[in-house]
Amino acid sequence: MPYRVLFVSAEYAPLAKTGGLADVSTALTRYLHRRGDDLRVFVPYYRRIAEQGLGCVPVDYLQDLELAFGPHRYRYRVLTGTAPGSDLPLYFVDCPALFDRPGIYGSGEDEHRRFLLLTRAALECAQRMGFAPHILHCNDWHTAFGPLLLKTAYAWDRLFAGTRSVLTIHNIGYQGVFGAAHAGELGLGSGEALLHQDDLQAGRINSMLHGILYADLVTTVSPTYAREICTPEFGLGMEPYLRARGDGLVGILNGVDYDDWDPRHDRYLPVHYAADDVDGKAVLKRQLLERLGLGGALELPLLGLVSRLVAQKGIDLLPPVLPELLGRRACGLVALGSGEPRFEEFLASLQRAYPEQVVYHRGYSDELAHWIEAAADIFLMPSLYEPCGLNQMYSLRYGTVPVVRRTGGLADSVSQYSRSHGSGTGVLFDHYDAAGLRWGIETALALYREPRHWHNLMANAMAQDFSWERQGALYVDEYRRLVGPA
Ligand code: ADP
Numbered sequence: 001m002p003y004r005v006l007f008v009s010a011e012y013a014p015l016a017k018t019g020g021l022a023d024v025s026t027a028l029t030r031y032l033h034r035r036g037d038d039l040r041v042f043v044p045y046y047r048r049i050a051e052q053g054l055g056c057v058p059v060d061y062l063q064d065l066e067l068a069f070g071p072h073r074y075r076y077r078v079l080t081g082t083a084p085g086s087d088l089p090l091y092f093v094d095c096p097a098l099f100d101r102p103g104i105y106g107s108g109e110d111e112h113r114r115f116l117l118l119t120r121a122a123l124e125c126a127q128r129m130g131f132a133p134h135i136l137h138c139n140d141w142h143t144a145f146g147p148l149l150l151k152t153a154y155a156w157d158r159l160f161a162g163t164r165s166v167l168t169i170h171n172i173g174y175q176g177v178f179g180a181a182h183a184g185e186l187g188l189g190s191g192e193a194l195l196h197q198d199d200l201q202a203g204r205i206n207s208m209l210h211g212i213l214y215a216d217l218v219t220t221v222s223p224t225y226a227r228e229i230c231t232p233e234f235g236l237g238m239e240p241y242l243r244a245r246g247d248g249l250v251g252i253l254n255g256v257d258y259d260d261w262d263p264r265h266d267r268y269l270p271v272h273y274a275a276d277d278v279d280g281k282a283v284l285k286r287q288l289l290e291r292l293g294l295g296g297a298l299e300l301p302l303l304g305l306v307s308r309l310v311a312q313k314g315i316d317l318l319p320p321v322l323p324e325l326l327g328r329r330a331c332g333l334v335a336l337g338s339g340e341p342r343f344e345e346f347l348a349s350l351q352r353a354y355p356e357q358v359v360y361h362r363g364y365s366d367e368l369a370h371w372i373e374a375a376a377d378i379f380l381m382p383s384l385y386e387p388c389g390l391n392q393m394y395s396l397r398y399g400t401v402p403v404v405r406r407t408g409g410l411a412d413s414v415s416q417y418s419r420s421h422g423s424g425t426g427v428l429f430d431h432y433d434a435a436g437l438r439w440g441i442e443t444a445l446a447l448y449r450e451p452r453h454w455h456n457l458m459a460n461a462m463a464q465d466f467s468w469e470r471q472g473a474l475y476v477d478e479y480r481r482l483v484g485p486a
């Protein structure tokens, strides 16, 4: 018998994505669906999804619905449709007052209500569907009130009597904090006593914290990050509550969707390659550099960067390191991403200073992300912290050697190359400073100049397997631990 899983997420690839949360929501639910589990996946019907012409159809018994959050009332309805390339039905919560906006996230005073509506709509639709989930699976702060709602506002409903809740923390850097004056909007009734009282006194409500306190199981996206967030350096205030969870906190490394990310059949690439024949990689490098006007940098090792440009990603370390390397023509660079203006400006200034070696593309492009993974020789991920990280795992499959800081999922997915043994898949540096990153890049560049080592590195990297078949099974093990065999 399959598990019945109510899965709620603010992002879903490729329909609505700002980062890895979208990739993981999609890949994990598709894995469970393939396995035969009975999934009900709820995501907001953002404007950008509506504009994609998916041919969604209204669910006739989920129309003209209403939810109240204190004095705020919202009407919504539910549409169903599938994402390209999948037959898993998705349930889109269509509430124009909250989701018909240009971005996925906002900064308005109703931000918490947008995702509370998503979470409660998922529970109320489960009721109307007569769907009794074994597992309510919530993701990040947006849906972290799910577990507490289940224990309070929805506790009366026998439908949920056997339901256990899981909160997956993709990034503890975003906790969804809002003002205590909004407490009444949560609809907890007498359950308000379960809110974190010291925080309330201090005038705030922290969404992530309530998921950590009340989910039956808390997971995060790598074993190392699971340990790190129990310390003050990485826990960002959540560490005492996470430590208190004991074995109720587990780290499961994300997987990679190799249907999307594999140089043997990447749909964005005109030429394919594999571990036993990497010639195509050089062809793609030449094509990309010519297309970007960097033909003169063809003989240089090419660094790649695809990232949200925020402090988490270690972009601060680049200014003291890259200009000097570029100045002596040690490498080229193709960078893709958007985020904080200071980081965007830095990359734009690098391109101006070294126009024959650097291209910076500001913005978001799936296509260019795939090209960079394939065409670059070295992939940079010097993160300050990294819950899991996906790009370093993509890089491994493309034989693009990752230079990463030893933290979180980077430490769990990349291993240090050993010259004496010829083992290892990349270069890891420990200290979060310019000297660390400089050492990492110089080490990779030195190995690049020694074909025997570079060949080993690429072969080791491309042999790694982080498929969802393996990682997804670890989630199923946890479901089983919570509710027994389905
Ligand atoms: P995070 O979720 O913290 O951003 P991950 O490494 O887990 O980090 O996931 C990032 C995902 O977003 C990857 O699939 C990556 O390719 C993608 N990505 C990030 N920035 C861009 C961009 N500017 N254009 C295209 N894809 C991007």
Ligand code: GLC
Pocket: 019, 020, 021, 024, 170, 171, 221, 254, 386, 387, 388, 389, 390, 409
């Ligand atoms: C977060 C993290 C990233 C992780 C992703 C998916 O955005 O920053 O490290 O891979 O979620 O779990």
